[in-house]
Amino acid sequence: MNLFKVAIVGAAGLVGREFLAILEERKFPIAELVLFGSENSSGEILEFRNKSIQIELLNEENIEKAGVDIAFFSAGALVSQQFSPSFVKSGATVIDNSSAFRMDAAVPLIVPTVNGELLDSFPASGIIANPNCSTIQLMDFLSIVNEIYALTRITVDTYQSVSGAGIKGIDELQKQTLSLLSGSGAGESAVFPQRIAYNVIPHIGAFRPNGQSEEEMKMVLESRKILQLPDLKVDVTTVRVPVFHGHSEAVTCHCEHAVDIDAIKDDIISHPRLKLLDDIDELLYPTTVDVVGKDAIAIGRLRYGNGGEDEHVLQAWVVADNLRTGAALNAIMIAERLVEARG
Numbered sequence: 001m002n003l004f005k006v007a008i009v010g011a012a013g014l015v016g017r018e019f020l021a022i023l024e025e026r027k028f029p030i031a032e033l034v035l036f037g038s039e040n041s042s043g044e045i046l047e048f049r050n051k052s053i054q055i056e057l058l059n060e061e062n063i064e065k066a067g068v069d070i071a072f073f074s075a076g077a078l079v080s081q082q083f084s085p086s087f088v089k090s091g092a093t094v095i096d097n098s099s100a101f102r103m104d105a106a107v108p109l110i111v112p113t114v115n116g117e118l119l120d121s122f123p124a125s126g127i128i129a130n131p132n133c134s135t136i137q138l139m140d141f142l143s144i145v146n147e148i149y150a151l152t153r154i155t156v157d158t159y160q161s162v163s164g165a166g167i168k169g170i171d172e173l174q175k176q177t178l179s180l181l182s183g184s185g186a187g188e189s190a191v192f193p194q195r196i197a198y199n200v201i202p203h204i205g206a207f208r209p210n211g212q213s214e215e216e217m218k219m220v221l222e223s224r225k226i227l228q229l230p231d232l233k234v235d236v237t238t239v240r241v242p243v244f245h246g247h248s249e250a251v252t253c254h255c256e257h258a259v260d261i262d263a264i265k266d267d268i269i270s271h272p273r274l275k276l277l278d279d280i281d282e283l284l285y286p287t288t289v290d291v292v293g294k295d296a297i298a299i300g301r302l303r304y305g306n307g308g309e310d311e312h313v314l315q316a317w318v319v320a321d322n323l324r325t326g327a328a329l330n331a332i333m334i335a336e337r338l339v340e341a342r343g
């Protein structure tokens, strides 16, 4: 089997560390792993396969010296925009976790179990975009619903954990919670637009003039691109909740054809990335506690809409680990698909 020289850009971040763990777990065929960071983390040591690897400073000289085959980027959109072309120039395939290239028509936006076939003719180097975490966890489910029942509209409300905003998001919830519990007030809100401890904030990313937030627009546009349904109607409200890990989403699917819920359940059970947790008699439905540190996207509360009367409307509750399933794992599955295609 071919072995690859792989880089992680943003290795010390939340998603970066998840990359290290999953590459090791899945025995990705790596000849050498190169870690990159900013001045903050360069020089730090991280462990991979019982070896210590020092994080290198991300700059043009070090990129050229590294000469990697595959680079996973998880360091924000500006870093991706600035440095991924240099990796591509040096012959690498960049798999980018940021929003920098997702809506670029020339860049494939991939959930491997939904539209992975788009990678079959991908050139030896270039950029592939990994979707937003809240988009990724919906795509497999929406794809199986669409395949048989033809989606016409989806409505989604998200309940997104603070780790979606990186290490600083976790720090802010921790600090505010401890401060409030010790009677010292919440303190400042630097990461989130309002106090996040014991609060719920319907605002993720900047607001656009149309009233939609950036996070909402990502879900609208990325869903249409991945599902290859450019006219799909998509209504989204994205909400930050005081949960450390795991995103939950309530989704309502409007379909052209009447939905058979038992058949959908069978499709979920046999799907490689989905897990059915749905038995209201046993009070069984997924929560973030069930998914953190796990690969599966958990689905429950399947029911008909409009008070249970409309068989053309399917409601569901979809929960996943945003750092793993919604970021690093999807990106690594993209790389696995490429490796397979390239023999």
Ligand SMILES: NC(=O)c1ccc[n+]([C@@H]2O[C@H](COP(=O)([O-])OP(=O)(O)OC[C@H]3O[C@@H](n4cnc5c(N)ncnc54)[C@H](OP(=O)(O)O)[C@@H]3O)[C@@H](O)[C@H]2O)c1
Residues within 6 Å of the ligand: 009, 010, 011, 012, 013, 014, 015, 016, 036, 037, 038, 039, 040, 041, 042, 058, 073, 074, 075, 076, 077, 079, 097, 098, 099, 131, 132, 133, 163, 164, 165, 166, 167, 168, 322, 323, 326, 327
């Ligand atoms: N968190 C999620 O749930 C999630 C889900 C999907 C996608 N993403 C995307 O993944 C990316 C990382 O998110 P995260 O949650 O891991 O954030 P994070 O915990 O804040 O980590 C960000 C990492 O980026 C690195 N970085 C920043 N500027 C850099 C530079 N100039 N050169 C090299 N490295 C630099 C930082 O390195 P230092 O430690 O050296 O400062 C840090 O390790 C973002 O683009 C985010 O949108 C996140």
